[in-house]
Amino acid sequence: MSELSKNYEPKQYEDEIYKKWEESGFFVPENLPNTKGRYVNLLPPPNANGEMHVGHASGYVVMDLLGRYHRMKGEKVLLLPGKDHAGIQSQVVYEKKIKKERGISRHDLGREKFYEEIFAFCKDRAQYMRSQEKKIGLSADWNREKFTMDPDLVNIVLETFVAMYNEVDKKGNRMIYRGDRIINWCPRCATALSDVEVEHEEQITKLYTFKYNQDFPFAISTTRPETKLGDTAVAVNSKDKRYKKYIGQEFKVDFVGVPLTIKVIADHEVDMDFGTGALGVTPAHSAVDWEMAQKNNLPIIKVIDEQAKIYSGFGKFSGMKAGEARVAVVEALRESGLLEKEEDYPNNLSICERCKTPIEPLVSKQWFVNVDHANFSLKKAARKTIEKEEIKIYPERFKDVMLSWIDNVRDWCISRQIWWGPRIPVWYKGEEMMASVDSPGAGWKQDEDTFDTWFSSGQWAYSTLGYPNGKDYKEFYPSDTMIMGRDILPFWAFRMIILSLYRTGKAPFKNLYFTGLVRDEKGQKMSKSKGNGIEPIEIINKYGTDAVRLSLLIGNTPGNDLNLGEQKIAGFRNFTNKLWNISRFVLLSIENPNIDVERPKAKTLADEWILGKLGMVIYHTTDALENYQLSFAGEKLREFTWDDLADWYLEIAKIEGGKSEMLNYILNVILKLWHPFMPFVTEQIWEEIYGADKMLMVEKWPICHPERSEGSLKQFELLQSIIIGIRSVRADKKIEPAKKINVVISAGKQAELLEENREIIEGMARLESLAIAPKVEKPDNSVGIVVGSCEVFIDLAGLIDATKEKARLEGEIKALEGYVAGLKAKLTNPEFSQKAPPAVVEKERAKLKEAEEKIEKIKGQVSSI
C-alpha cells in the first residue's frame, strides 16, 4: 500500500477509473454476480445534434446515483442510454451547417441524400456526446445504446401508427385520422407544429378599429387586418344590447375591394368591453375563430398560404407577404375613411420554439391522434394511471400538474412537413389510401410527411427494449424510475404514458422523478448569449467530476430549480479533498486493511458514540435514497463525515490510539455510502486500500445495525459541550492556542464519566492540568461556565477583569430568567398541562429544572467574584 498524495487530483485518476469500470463489464446487467431483483432506468435521450450541457449533467447525476445505489444493493441494474433524432431541431441545425459550409440547401441534396447525411451527422454527434456522458461518470450499458432513428426503433413506431390508424370505433372514427384543421404553422421551418412547440413572446403591436365598409353597421377591432380578408362572421356577446338586433343577419360587404359575406353570430366568449365588443371571425387563421366556425357552420376562407403569402383571389393583395398585406390593408382602410382608431396594444406573439419565427395559424391537412377515442381513450387511461398512483410522481405536487394537463389536452397533430424523421406509413394509389409499415406494392406512393419527434420519443419506454418480443422487453419493462426535466412534462412524460398504455397495456415506469432547471447563481437562466452558462466539461476539468456531481445533488430538490455558481462547486471540491485526506490519515493509522471488516466492539465512549452515529447515518442515507430524498442523504453523509468523523473522532483517535479496527471499519462503510454520490474519488481510495482487483462499484451496500445508544450519545455530547465551552473561553480571552491552561470541573454525578475520558478533554481543549471532582468551589482567578450539570472553571490567572466577568454572568442570568419565566408561564397554564401530550409536558418540566439549576450555579459564581 502506497501513501496517498497530499491532495486529491481528479484529473490524474478519473479517466483511468472510468476505463476500469467499463472494462469490468459491470455496466452490463447480465455481468453482475448474484443479483436479486432488478432496477431499470431508461435514460432520456438528449438531442443528437448538440452536446451535453449542465442540465443534462444534472439529470445524469441523479440517474447514475440511483443506478449505482441499486447496483450496490445487489440488484440487476440497467441504465439504458440513447439519443433522440430531434426532427425539426436537427434539420434546422443541419440545414444551417450545409448552407454555411457548402452553400447548399436540402433541396440541392434531395430527400434521400439529405436523410443519409443527417443520419450520419447525428451518429457522429452522438459519439461525441457519449464521451461527455462518460466524463460525468455515467454507469450506463453502452452496448445497449439506442437512437430513435435506428431501423428497429423506427419499425416499432410505425407499427404503433398502423395499430392506432386501424383502431376504428362503431361510427367509423379512427384513433389516428387525417383532417383539415387549424394548426400552428412555422413559415421558416415550413411545417406544422404541435401546441407545445409554440412559445409566446410579449410585444407591442397596433390594434386597429375599423368598419368593413360604409354600410356595415358597426366597427370591429383587430391586430391582424390582413387576415380580415378571410372573415366570414362577426361575433358579439349575446347579452350586448348594442348588437343584439343584428344577431343572425348577414351582410354582403366590399372589404377593401374584396367581397365578403359576414354573418353576425353570438358567442359567450366575446368580451363586451374589449375594443368595440365585436369580433371579426377569421376561421382559417385563428384557433378560437376556427372553433366558432365549427360551432356555427361558417365557411372557411384561407387567406395566407404556407409561405405566409396571400392566396390569389384577393385582388391587389394576392401574392403579398402577410406583413406587406397588413400595411396595404390598413392603408386602404385609411384612404376610404373606414379606419376609426389605431392604438398601441401589448399582446403575446406566438413564435416557433426552434427558430423563433412568428407562427401563422392556418388550416392545413394534417395527421392527428384522437386522445379521447371511443375504443381506448388515451386521456382517460392516463388519468386513471396517475390517479391510482400506478406511477408515483416526485415531487408529489406534479401529480396535479399532470392531471390538469391530461384534462386540457387536445387532439395531437403528429405530422410534420420535414424530411428528418420516420415517414408516415400511409400509402396512396389514386383514390385509395392505406396504412402499412411497408409499401403495399407497385404504384403506391408514400405520404410525404414525417412524424412529430415526440411520437417517436414517446415510445422510448418500450421501443428501446424491443417491444413486443424482445428479451429485454420481457425482462425490463416497465422500468423502475424515469427521470426528466420538469420542462418536458407535457411533451414527453404525458406522451410516453399514453402511448405506452395503449401499446403495452401497462404504465411505462413505476416512478417519475422531475428535476428542476439549472440556473446561474443569481437565478438567471443560463444561456450562451448571456455567457453565464457553466460548461460541464470545463468545470469538470477544473474541479473534478465528483465535485460537480455533489454540487448538482446536494441542495437540489425534485422539481425545483437549482442555482449553481462556481463557488459551490469549489466548496465540494474541498470536500472531495477532505474525504481523501480522511482516508490518508486512516491509512497511516491502521495496520492491515481488511475488506471484509466486521463491525468492531467499542472500547471507549468515543467508539460507542461514533458507531452509534455511523449506524444512524447508514439508516438515514438508505432511507432517504429509497424515498428519492437525494439531497438529504448527501447532507447527512457530509455532516457525519466532516463534523463527527473528521473533527471529533479522528482527533480523538490520535489521543486514544489503538483505533486500527475502528477506523478500518468506518472508512470502509463511508466509502461505500459515498460511492453513488462521488464514484471516482471513492473508487480510487478503495483501490489504494484494497488493491486494483477489488472494485467498490460492486461492493455490498452497508447494513444498518439498529441498536440504539442514546446513553453514549448524551454522554459524549456532554464531553463535546465541555470542550467547546473551554475553547470558546480561550478564544474569547485571547489565550494563544499554544498555551496550555488549567481547568477544574465540578462534575457532580458525571465525575466518573469525565474521569474516564479525561485524556479527551485534556487533548481536545489543550489543557495543562485537569482536576475533576464531584463538588469543587470556584477557584480564584478563574472563569466559570455551566455545561449541563457540570461547572467548568478555567484558570485565567491575571486575565480576568472582575467587573466585566460579573457583567457577563449577570447578563447570562438575565437571559435565563426570561427563558424560565416563559417556561413557567407555559407550565402553569392549565390548558397546556391538560391538552399537551404528557411527554411534551415532561420535557418542558425538565427544561425548567435544568435552567433553574443553571441559574443557581451562575449565581454562586457571581457571589464568589
Add this chain to the structure above:
RNA sequence: GGGUGUUUAGCUCAGUUGGUUAGAGCAUCGCGUUUACAUCGCGAGGGCCGCAGGUUCGAGUCCUGCAACACCCACCA
C-alpha cells in the same frame, strides 16, 4: 384570466406527521501552521421565518386573505 412554486442569516438553501432558546454551507470577523488536509483547524457575530388575520395550550410548520418574484397553461380579437 387560470394554475404551480418560491419568500427563513449578506448569498444559496435545510427545517420530515405543529412541541428545545430556528439550522447548515458559502461569505464576514478574530485567532492559528497541534506530524490527514490552509482545498485546513478553532472560535465569534449575524434572523419580527414576506405582510395581515385565523385555528391551537402551542405555528417557520395548518387555514384564509394580501404582496413580491419565478415558471407553466390559456389568450381579448
